[in-house]
Amino acid sequence: MADRLAKMKDDAGSHSPSLLTLREQLPELEISVDACFISNPYATQLFLDYFKEELLDTGAIRDVLEFYPSQNQVIAALLAGHLGIAEDRVFVGNGAIEIIQAVIHNFAKRRILVTLPTFSSYYEFAEGRVDVVFHTLRKGDDFKLDPHEYLAKVAETDPDVVTLINPNNPDGSYFSYEDLQTILRGLPPDVTAIVDESFIHFAFEDLNLDIRSIIAECEEFPNLVVVKSMSKDFGIAGIRAGYAVMHPERIAALLRNGFLWNSNGLAEYFFRLYCRSDFLERYDIVRKQYILETQLFYRQLAKVAGVKVYPSMANFALVEILGDVTADEVMQHLLVRHGVYVRTCSDKVGLDGEFLRIASRGLRENQRIIDALADVLGPLPQ
Amino acid sequence: MADRLAKMKDDAGSHSPSLLTLREQLPELEISVDACFISNPYATQLFLDYFKEELLDTGAIRDVLEFYPSQNQVIAALLAGHLGIAEDRVFVGNGAIEIIQAVIHNFAKRRILVTLPTFSSYYEFAEGRVDVVFHTLRKGDDFKLDPHEYLAKVAETDPDVVTLINPNNPDGSYFSYEDLQTILRGLPPDVTAIVDESFIHFAFEDLNLDIRSIIAECEEFPNLVVVKSMSKDFGIAGIRAGYAVMHPERIAALLRNGFLWNSNGLAEYFFRLYCRSDFLERYDIVRKQYILETQLFYRQLAKVAGVKVYPSMANFALVEILGDVTADEVMQHLLVRHGVYVRTCSDKVGLDGEFLRIASRGLRENQRIIDALADVLGPLPQ
Numbered sequence: 001m002a003d004r005l006a007k008m009k010d011d012a013g014s015h016s017p018s019l020l021t022l023r024e025q026l027p028e029l030e031i032s033v034d035a036c037f038i039s040n041p042y043a044t045q046l047f048l049d050y051f052k053e054e055l056l057d058t059g060a061i062r063d064v065l066e067f068y069p070s071q072n073q074v075i076a077a078l079l080a081g082h083l084g085i086a087e088d089r090v091f092v093g094n095g096a097i098e099i100i101q102a103v104i105h106n107f108a109k110r111r112i113l114v115t116l117p118t119f120s121s122y123y124e125f126a127e128g129r130v131d132v133v134f135h136t137l138r139k140g141d142d143f144k145l146d147p148h149e150y151l152a153k154v155a156e157t158d159p160d161v162v163t164l165i166n167p168n169n170p171d172g173s174y175f176s177y178e179d180l181q182t183i184l185r186g187l188p189p190d191v192t193a194i195v196d197e198s199f200i201h202f203a204f205e206d207l208n209l210d211i212r213s214i215i216a217e218c219e220e221f222p223n224l225v226v227v228k229s230m231s232k233d234f235g236i237a238g239i240r241a242g243y244a245v246m247h248p249e250r251i252a253a254l255l256r257n258g259f260l261w262n263s264n265g266l267a268e269y270f271f272r273l274y275c276r277s278d279f280l281e282r283y284d285i286v287r288k289q290y291i292l293e294t295q296l297f298y299r300q301l302a303k304v305a306g307v308k309v310y311p312s313m314a315n316f317a318l319v320e321i322l323g324d325v326t327a328d329e330v331m332q333h334l335l336v337r338h339g340v341y342v343r344t345c346s347d348k349v350g351l352d353g354e355f356l357r358i359a360s361r362g363l364r365e366n367q368r369i370i371d372a373l374a375d376v377l378g379p380l381p382q
Numbered sequence: 383m384a385d386r387l388a389k390m391k392d393d394a395g396s397h398s399p400s401l402l403t404l405r406e407q408l409p410e411l412e413i414s415v416d417a418c419f420i421s422n423p424y425a426t427q428l429f430l431d432y433f434k435e436e437l438l439d440t441g442a443i444r445d446v447l448e449f450y451p452s453q454n455q456v457i458a459a460l461l462a463g464h465l466g467i468a469e470d471r472v473f474v475g476n477g478a479i480e481i482i483q484a485v486i487h488n489f490a491k492r493r494i495l496v497t498l499p500t501f502s503s504y505y506e507f508a509e510g511r512v513d514v515v516f517h518t519l520r521k522g523d524d525f526k527l528d529p530h531e532y533l534a535k536v537a538e539t540d541p542d543v544v545t546l547i548n549p550n551n552p553d554g555s556y557f558s559y560e561d562l563q564t565i566l567r568g569l570p571p572d573v574t575a576i577v578d579e580s581f582i583h584f585a586f587e588d589l590n591l592d593i594r595s596i597i598a599e600c601e602e603f604p605n606l607v608v609v610k611s612m613s614k615d616f617g618i619a620g621i622r623a624g625y626a627v628m629h630p631e632r633i634a635a636l637l638r639n640g641f642l643w644n645s646n647g648l649a650e651y652f653f654r655l656y657c658r659s660d661f662l663e664r665y666d667i668v669r670k671q672y673i674l675e676t677q678l679f680y681r682q683l684a685k686v687a688g689v690k691v692y693p694s695m696a697n698f699a700l701v702e703i704l705g706d707v708t709a710d711e712v713m714q715h716l717l718v719r720h721g722v723y724v725r726t727c728s729d730k731v732g733l734d735g736e737f738l739r740i741a742s743r744g745l746r747e748n749q750r751i752i753d754a755l756a757d758v759l760g761p762l763p764q
Contacts, residue, residue, distance in 0.1 A: 011455075015642075018450050037449060044448045051447070056438065065433070065648070066426045067419060068400050068619045073393075094476045094622075094644060101640035125639050237450045238647025240476075257507045258483035260397075262476060264646050265620025266447070 001026075002332055009347070014120035016343050032339035035369050037237075038169075038199075038316045038359040042286035044235030050273055064265035072259050075271050076251075079243055082275040088248040089218060091255075092271070094262045096198055096229035096242035101125050102254055103225055103244070104161070107192050113159035115145065116350025119169045119196070123349075133157045136350045139320070142311050143173040151186040162187070165196040166214075167203050170345055170357040172312025174203050177212045184214075184221045194225045198242075201233035201287055202294065203313035209288045215245045222247045230270065232315060233287065241267040290315070294360035300370055301358065306377040316359040318345070323377065327354040330376055338372035383408075384714055391729070396502035398725050414721035415750050419619075420551075420581075420698045420741040424668035426617030432655055446647035454641055457653050458633075461625055464657040470630040471600060473637075474653070476644045478580055478611035478624035483507050484636055485607055485626070486543070489574050495541035497527065498732025501551045501578070505731075515539045518732045521702070524693050525555040533568040544569070547578040548596075549585050552727055552739040554694025556585050559594045566596075566603045576607045580624075583615035583669055584676065585695035591670045597627045604629045612652065614697060615669065623649040672697070676742035682752055683740065688759040698741040700727070705759065709736040712758055720754035 008017045008025055016036050023031065055061040069075075072092050080087035093099035104112065104125045111131040114123045123132045135153045137143040145164070154162060164183070167174040175183075180195065187193055200213055215226050225246040231237035241263070263271070273279045298317050302309040308320040321327055331344040345355035358373075360366055390399045390407055398418050405413065437443040451457075454474050462469035475481035486494065486507045493513040496505045505514045517535045519525040527546070536544060546565070549556040557565075562577065569575055582595055597608050607628040613619035623645070645653070655661045680699050684691040690702040703709055713726040727737035740755075742748055 012453065013642075015453070018452055018456075020445075020449065021452055021456060034449075039448065041448075044444070048444060048447070061433075062426070062430060063402075063620075065430070065618055065620045066421065066423075067402070067416075068613070069622075070400050070403055071394065071397070074400075074403060094480075094646075097643050098476075105639065121642065127639070129639060231450070236447055238445075238447045240451075240643070240646040257487065257509070257511060260395075260503065261479050261622070264476075264622040264648070266646070266648065 001336055005332055005335070006328075014124065014347055019341070022341065029335065030339045031335070031341050033361060033365045033368050034341045035359045035361060035365070036341045036343045038314070039232050039235040039237055040286065040290045040315065041235055041362050042290050043233060043283060046279075046282055046286055047234060047236055047270070047273070050279065051269075055269065064269055067265070068261060069263045069265045069268040071261060072255060072263070075263055075268055076243070078275050079271060083215060083245070085215065085218060085245065086248070088251060089245050091244045091246060091251045091259070092263055093242040093244060094264075094267070095231065095240040096196070096227050097121060098262060099227050099242055099244045100194075100196075102259065103194055103227070105129070106254060107225070107250065108161040111157065111159040111161075113154060113157055113162040115164055115168065117143070117168070117170055117345070117348045118163070118350070119165060120349070122163045133159060134350065137168070137171070137173065139310070139352065143168065143171040143318070145173065145175045145179070147175070147179045147182040147186070150183060154187060154191065159191060161192045161194060163194045163196065165198070167199045167312065167314040169199065169314065170316065170343070170348060170355075171310055171318040172199075172314035172316060173310070174313035176205060177214065180214055181217070184217065184224060187223065189223055192223050192225060193221070194227060196227045198227065198229035198232055199314040200228075202291055202315045204291065209291055218245050218247075225250070230274070234270070234274075234283070236270060239266045239270055240264065241270050290360070293363055293366070297360045297366040297370075300366075301373070304370060304374045304377060307373070316357050319356045319358050321354040321356065321377070325354070325377070327356050330356060330373075333376040334372050337376065338368070340369055340372040342369070383718055387714055387717070388710075396506065396729055401723070404723065411717065412721045413717070413723050415743060415747045416723045417741045417743060417747070417751050418723045418725045420696070421614050421617040421619055422668065422672045422697065423617055423744050424672050425615060425665060428661075428664055428668055429616060429618055429652065429655070432661065437651065446651055449647070450643060451645045451647045451650040453643060454637060454645070457645055457650055458625070460657050461653060465597060465627070467597065467600060467627065468630070470633060471627050473626045473628060473633045473641070474645055475624040475626060476646075476649070477613065477622040478578070478609050479503060480644060481609050481624055481626045482576075482578075484641065485576055485609070487511070488636060489607070489632065490543040493539065493541040493543075495536060495539055495544040497546055497550065499525070499550070499552055499727070499730045500545070500732070501547060502731070504545045515541065516732065519550070519553070519555065521692070521734065525550065525553040525700070527555065527557045527561070529557070529561045529564040529568070532565060536569060536573065541573060543574045543576060545576045545578065547580070549581045549694065549696040551581065551696065552698065552725070552730060552737075553692055553700040554581075554696035554698060555692070556695035558587060559596065562596055563599070566599065566606060569605065571605055574605050574607060575603070576609060578609045580609065580611035580614055581696040582610075584673055584697045586673065591673055600627045607632070612656070616652070616656075616665070618652060621648045621652055622646065623652050672742070675745055675748070679742045679748040679752075682748075683755070686752060686756045686759065689755070698739050701738045701740050703736040703738065703759070707736070707759070709738050712736075712755075713738060715758040716754050719758065720750070722751055722754040724751070
């Protein structure tokens with residue numbers, strides 16, 4: 001089993017095999033909790049309620065599947081209205097991953113500075129095309145980015161593109177709106193700053209749990225590119241929806257040679273929902289419910305003997321395994337003995353130690369994760 | 383109305399505004415037939431039957447929308463099995479349009495030879511990146527490509543990439559399997575040949591109506607790149623599904639820096655259906671039914687006074703307006719007076735005359751198109 005899991009992991013590169021692949025290749029496994037998968041399940045249910053009422057019950061689903069969706073600029077204009085910015089500043093993507101690819105391939109010409117640990121596509125999409133240099137966050141600092149140390153690293157390495165994920169993946173560390181402004185003000189104006197806010201809906205700076213997106217600053221910083229996945233916060237990874245906010249000249253450059261019809265019909269339906277106040281009001285309730293449950297989960301997880309849970313403002317936490325066992329072994333035991341699938345970070349560059357990334361799911365699933373982890377790490381039964 | 387239509391057309395570039403955009407911006411229009419839209423409506427219904435039974439009735443739709451789809455290579459491996467070729471020869475795209483973009487951006491380094499008239503993205507995605515040169519098909523030849531004349535043009539213009547659509551868009555002209563082999567054998571081996579077979583399921587060489595795809599020859603011709611949209615033949619443009627067959631080294635080069643998760647959940651569901659014999663058997667029935675109705679439609683369309691219908695092996699025909707009226711005027715009258723939406727070709731490069739591209743829909747809709755066209759082009763009522 002360990003060998004077969006290792007083989008599947010190899011095939012999936014620096015990502016995890018999907019639940020579907022896992023189920024197909026290891027049909028004897030009973031997977032009850034996918035804590036590898038980082039998304040808000042309550043938001044998925046909200047979307048499904050709208051989907052059923054507006055597309056299935058009315059028969060409108062046929063049009064969504066049969067006809068071409070609108071072009072990039074049409075959907076971008078809708079989003080711009082919702083975001084309160086000019087419509088030539090929004091670029092729509094087939095998931096954030098397409099935008100990351102487009103931005104790195106088109107705007108990185110010389111050297112990219114990637115903060116570690118990170119989402120591997122940020123350096124993989126650049127490798128062989130431009131120099132890749134790293135700024136490594138330390139576990140001794142809880143992976144917290146220090147803006148001044150970061151700006152010193154920029155000055156030292158002289159990149160033309162820098163990438164920052166906030167909250168960061170896979171550790172969930174968060175830098176404040178103020179710290180991000182400090183970084184943007186301190187960057188040379190010709191350095192493109194890619195700020196990935198795919199997990200920003202789970203972060204908060206006070207108990208109102210409001211979203212503090214840097215999108216509002218896009219006019220002040222022409223070098224800023226904000227990337228936003230919809231998969232995590234809205235629980236709709238299968239739809240593939242993402243957008244970016246950047247300077248109009250960059251968007252014009254991308255649209256000049258492509259990216260014309262890159263949304264599918266359901267993504268367009270979702271984006272239209274995302275601009276509607278009735279949907280957003282309900283979404284904000286499930287967003288806040290999920291944040292509160294998630295933060296409670298982390299506090300309970302930290303009580304399990306033999307782990308250290310790093311502070312997280314995302315919907316996953318980085319969990320260090322302190323004993324003599326490896327992260328891969330714990331992952332396998334959780335999967336085989338308890339049907340709990342978590343992300344081993346043994347392939348993550350820049351992590352010193354044995355780490356799992358564990359996503360928050362619903363309340364009951366979170367409890368199963370805690371019980372399973374306590375069992376796997378606990379003393380052997382007599 | 384004419385001004386507003388012209389403005390919408392301008393906004394959509396060298397494509398037509400979608401039905402959704404049209405309905406939103408001109409809500410007073412009643413559109414009864416979208417003959418701008420080129421897809422098999424019977425195949426859409428077949429897909430919807432499966433979709434309802436397997437995803438909606440079972441509740442499996444939640445997994446499709448919530449979870450990440452499989453990675454590119456996983457879906458490619460499934461398709462390769464169905465196509466009977468090696469799995470490292472298949473590349474999956476978010477619609478054929480993503481593949482056209484990827485292939486042109488990555489493989490065209492110097493000069494691209496594009497056959498005219500054509501689908502505009504073939505030159506638009508290249509413009510400003512590489513030289514674009516054209517090989518113009520003549521209406522006096524029914525837009526039929528002559529393989530020897532074509533090879534002479536290749537020798538004369540010295541491109542590194544050539545593009546061929548078979549059957550061609552927007553005229554529906556078809557070159558035989560044998561002619562295509564002649565071209566592939568005659569091309570210098572370092573010239574990449576992009577052959578777009580997005581409409582090949584509607585073409586036939588004998589009364590069995592079998593599909594004659596050049597994919598089978600991909601091992602013999604390492605410079606061949608076959609592009610295939612699923613939107614037209616399967617009637618699922620909203621899902622965005624396409625694939626390409628090409629040399630393994632080209633696919634490895636594309637996957638090295640991107641295109642990791644470019645399918646959505648419904649596209650993956652469709653691709654899995656596309657590999658199932660029960661689905662394919664039913665599909666082949668609706669494919670042949672649609673071909674027969676389509677060819678009948680063209681014969682009836684040709685009887686309308688004042689038009690010339692060019693021979694087509696696609697699911698649309700190029701219709702020349704012979705009188706003193708422009709294609710734009712006929713398009714507007716069809717839309718406003720009859721709710722019939724057709725594609726004006728006034729923006730198509732390389733067409734000398736006034737042309738509409740009219741898609742075949744269901745039997746009843748096709749009759750409405752004929753009646754509407756006869757009315758618009760007929761003598762004014764006394």
